[in-house]
Amino acid sequence: xxxxVALLVLSDSRARGxxxxxxxxxxxxxxxxxxxxxxEAEIIPDDAEGIVAALRAWVRSxxxxxxxxxxxxxxxxxxxxxxxxxxxxxxxxxxLAELVRLSGRAHTPKAMLSRGVAGAAGxxxxxxxxxxxxxxxEGLEALLPILxxxxxxxxxxxxxxxxxxxxxxxGGAPDASCHAPEEEPAHDQTEADRHLPPH
Amino acid sequence: xxxxVALLVLSDSRARGxxxxxxxxxxxxxxxxxxxxxxEAEIIPDDAEGIVAALRAWVRSxxxxxxxxxxxxxxxxxxxxxxxxxxxxxxxxxxLAELVRLSGRAHTPKAMLSRGVAGAAGxxxxxxxxxxxxxxxEGLEALLPILxxxxxxxxxxxxxxxxxxxxxxxGGAPDASCHAPEEEPAHDQTEADRHLPPH
Amino acid sequence: xxxxVALLVLSDSRARGxxxxxxxxxxxxxxxxxxxxxxEAEIIPDDAEGIVAALRAWVRSxxxxxxxxxxxxxxxxxxxxxxxxxxxxxxxxxxLAELVRLSGRAHTPKAMLSRGVAGAAGxxxxxxxxxxxxxxxEGLEALLPILxxxxxxxxxxxxxxxxxxxxxxxGGAPDASCHAPEEEPAHDQTEADRHLPPH
Numbered sequence: 001x002x003x004x005v006a007l008l009v010l011s012d013s014r015a016r017g018x019x020x021x022x023x024x025x026x027x028x029x030x031x032x033x034x035x036x037x038x039x040e041a042e043i044i045p046d047d048a049e050g051i052v053a054a055l056r057a058w059v060r061s062x063x064x065x066x067x068x069x070x071x072x073x074x075x076x077x078x079x080x081x082x083x084x085x086x087x088x089x090x091x092x093x094x095x096l097a098e099l100v101r102l103s104g105r106a107h108t109p110k111a112m113l114s115r116g117v118a119g120a121a122g123x124x125x126x127x128x129x130x131x132x133x134x135x136x137x138e139g140l141e142a143l144l145p146i147l148x149x150x151x152x153x154x155x156x157x158x159x160x161x162x163x164x165x166x167x168x169x170x171g172g173a174p175d176a177s178c179h180a181p182e183e184e185p186a187h188d189q190t191e192a193d194r195h196l197p198p199h
Numbered sequence: 200x201x202x203x204v205a206l207l208v209l210s211d212s213r214a215r216g217x218x219x220x221x222x223x224x225x226x227x228x229x230x231x232x233x234x235x236x237x238x239e240a241e242i243i244p245d246d247a248e249g250i251v252a253a254l255r256a257w258v259r260s261x262x263x264x265x266x267x268x269x270x271x272x273x274x275x276x277x278x279x280x281x282x283x284x285x286x287x288x289x290x291x292x293x294x295l296a297e298l299v300r301l302s303g304r305a306h307t308p309k310a311m312l313s314r315g316v317a318g319a320a321g322x323x324x325x326x327x328x329x330x331x332x333x334x335x336x337e338g339l340e341a342l343l344p345i346l347x348x349x350x351x352x353x354x355x356x357x358x359x360x361x362x363x364x365x366x367x368x369x370g371g372a373p374d375a376s377c378h379a380p381e382e383e384p385a386h387d388q389t390e391a392d393r394h395l396p397p398h
Numbered sequence: 399x400x401x402x403v404a405l406l407v408l409s410d411s412r413a414r415g416x417x418x419x420x421x422x423x424x425x426x427x428x429x430x431x432x433x434x435x436x437x438e439a440e441i442i443p444d445d446a447e448g449i450v451a452a453l454r455a456w457v458r459s460x461x462x463x464x465x466x467x468x469x470x471x472x473x474x475x476x477x478x479x480x481x482x483x484x485x486x487x488x489x490x491x492x493x494l495a496e497l498v499r500l501s502g503r504a505h506t507p508k509a510m511l512s513r514g515v516a517g518a519a520g521x522x523x524x525x526x527x528x529x530x531x532x533x534x535x536e537g538l539e540a541l542l543p544i545l546x547x548x549x550x551x552x553x554x555x556x557x558x559x560x561x562x563x564x565x566x567x568x569g570g571a572p573d574a575s576c577h578a579p580e581e582e583p584a585h586d587q588t589e590a591d592r593h594l595p596p597h
Contacts, residue, residue, distance in 0.1 A: 033590055045428060074492065075552040091282060092292075093274065094492075095300045095311035101493045109543050112577035113551070120274055145308050153312070154274040288480060292473065293492075294499045294510035319473055344507050350595070353473040 003151045005031065006040040006064040008054055010071035010081055011131065015045040026133035030140040037149045040064060046072045051084035059088065059121045065119045065151050067124060071131030073116040081128050082115045087121030089126055092154075096127055097142065097148075103142030104135060111135070123154055202350045204230065205239040205263040207253055209270035209280055210330065214244045224270045225332035229339040234347045239263060241347055245271045245274045250283035258287065258320045264350050266323060269341075270330030272315040280327050286323055288318030290337055295342065295349075302341030304332060310334070401549045403429065404438040404453055404462040408469035408479055411530065413443045421468045424531035428538040433546045438462060444470045449482035457486065457519045463549050465522060466538075469529030471514040479526050480513045487517030487524055494525055494541065494548075501540030502533060509533070521552055 007027050024041045031038055040063070044050050051072070058064050072081030086092070096118035104111025105153045114135075116128030123148075130140040152158045206226050212218045221355070223240045229239055239262070243249050250271070257263050271280030295317035305308025313334075313374040315327030324346075351357045405425050413416045422439045429436055438461070442448050449470070456462050470479030484490070494516035502509025512533075514526030523545075527537040550556045 001424055075489070075523070076261055076556065077521070077554050078554075086278070091274070091314065092280070093312065093314050094296070097492070098297060098300065098496060099311045100396055101496065110547055112497045113491065113544055113548050114493055115489065116300055123276070139557070146312055150312050154276075156276050158275065167484050280543075290473070290477070290513065291511050292511065293495070294512055297499065298497060298510045321477070324473070345511055348508055349473055349511050355475050357474065 003036050003037060003065040004039045004063065005036045005066045006058050007038060007066060008069045009043040010046050010051065010069060011043060012078065015043050016169045021103060022133045026136050030137050034144055036066065046078040046080060048080040048084045051081060052087050055088040055126060058105055059124045064124060067126045070136050073114045073128050075113060082117045085117050085126055085128055089121045092117060092119040097143050100129060100139045104138055107138055120154055123156055125150060128137050178188045202235050202264040202266045203238045203262065204235045204267060205257050206237060207266060208242040209245050209250065209268060210242060211244045211277065214242050221332045222335055225335050229336050233343055245277040245279060247279040247283045250280060252287050254284065254287040254325060258323045263323060266325045269328045269335050272313045272327050272329050274312060281316045284316050284325055285326055288320045289317060291318040298326060298336045298341050303337055306337055321354055324353055326351060345374045401434050401463040402437045402461060403434050403464045403466060404456050405436060406465060406467045407441040408449065408467060409441060409442050410443045413441050419533045422528045423533055424561055427595050428535050432542055444476040444478060446478040446482045449479060450485050453486040453524060457522045462522060465524045466535050467526045471512045471526050471528050473511060483507055483515050483524055483526055485517045490515060490517040498527060498537045504538055518552055523548060551591050
């Protein structure tokens with residue numbers, strides 16, 4: 001199973017072409033050999049409305065399973081990515097953002113300054129990463145072991161937790177990894193259910 | 200001092216009786232010997248409105264001090280527990296949700312996919328746990344050392360922090376644990392104060 | 399470069415003068431020798447409206463770069479500091495709150511009960527700390543290595559990340575610390591941009 005990934009780079013200077021982008025190649029390299037393939041990428045300025053529009057366009061397109069953003073997560077006056085992302089996602093996944101910070105902290109204490117968020121918009125997952133190529137690599141290194149399972153679950157394709165539980169009850173090994181999914185996918189929920197506002 | 204605990208299991212298939220529930224026994228076993236007693240349990244489907252109604256009914260009943268939920272915290276299309284819980288709590292306690300994820304991470308990296316939240320609704324504490332019996336056990340193992348103090352504080356019965364501080368000033372050992380409570384319980388706050396909206 | 403720090407102590411009994419405050423001296427001692435100078439301090443009761451008013455007055459005054467709060471972050475009925483703070487900040491910085499809890503956890507598991515938040519209101523950073531002198535010291539010890547960089551970035555004075563990236567590309571050491579800032583400061587954003595609501 002392969003998943004389609006879009007990368008949105010937030011950078012005023014790179015959007016104007018004044019600086020060479022090194023984040024897109026870093027992302028592509030880090031995903032090489034995984035189940036995730038970088039199929040689209042865009043560089044836009046640190047503008048809140050523009051970020052919201054770009055995220056929504058990808059979510060609606062149905063062309064991507066995961067949107068990564070790079071940049072705009074700090075405290076600089078133009079850093080709006082988390083606020084823009086929160087306007088697009090319906091169900092936040094704070095653990096993914098915590099994981100990016102915790103794993104970054106192993107490299108530098110400044111990683112805790114990243115304000116990134118993560119969450120699901122419809123059946124698309126969105127995860128904010130800090131803006132340097134190094135931080136993108138480190139964040140993806142931490143996320144890659146769990147992203148395929150996250151996407152499988154979000155798309156309603158994850159195997160049922162109960163199966164393993166039953167096996168464990170029958171003498172098999174308990175499935176300690178069975179944290180997130182626990183039900184067969186349900187296809188009868190209404191649109192309103194899917195778009196429950198986060199607050 | 201003993202606290203009364205209600206467990207809300209979110210599971211479409213178990214609510215229909217198609218699968219045997221193993222979460223309630225796991226919870227009861229894990230609480231055995233602690234100051235927390237499982238006094239009520241219910242299994243309902245993964246429906247946002249139903250979850251909100253069940254949580255509110257227990258909060259209003261005055262019969263329970265702590266509500267644990269199990270399930271519905273992942274990214275599956277029917278996972279709505281965190282959003283439903285956030286509609287019921289007035290004061291979020293993000294550290295409890297972080298603790299569940301961090302302790303789960305010691306067993307599996309997928310624990311970071313749990314989107315669970317925690318917080319107070321009136322004088323009832325609500326904590327979301329993932330849905331597998333194993334995850335419920337691990338989450339409770341991490342929470343049990345601090346839940347009695349959390350409930351004591353929420354109910355306005357915690358000893359005053361200042362006492363220890365004074366003892367420390369007078370030559371006693373400093374109370375490094377004196378993190379949360381710092382005031383004598385106040386009984387004069389208005390209903391509006393108690394129900395300050397989270398945003 | 400030196401930054402101006404205000405400390406807001408939330409305590410019903412200390413505001414009434416019934417108990418001696420030991421948090422202000424603890425904060426001053428912990429900041430000694432750093433780039434942060436405690437220039438103002440106030441002790442007020444645990445009243446949500448009063449906290450909001452005090453925070454806003456300091457933010458608008460332009461006299462302080464960082465506001466620390468101490469107290470009111472627990473689950474006691476009168477603990478409203480996180481909710482009050484969230485009403486004042488426009489851009490939350492959850493990693494700073496996570497860092498305070500994680501570092502406190504090394505001393506006591508109860509540190510995870512602190513509900514503190516952090517974030518930027520205009521160009522002022524606000525960080526909630528628990529209320530005991532010991533917890534204030536521990537929290538500042540964890541924050542001090544990154545607060546100057548956080549304030550430098552918030553004030554739009556941080557060096558550009560791209561410079562280090564270029565140096566790394568040219569054979570220099572990669573700058574693993576370049577997590578938060580990635581752009582030259584922009585001074586042309588509108589007031590509306592600066593005050594983007596968090597939701």
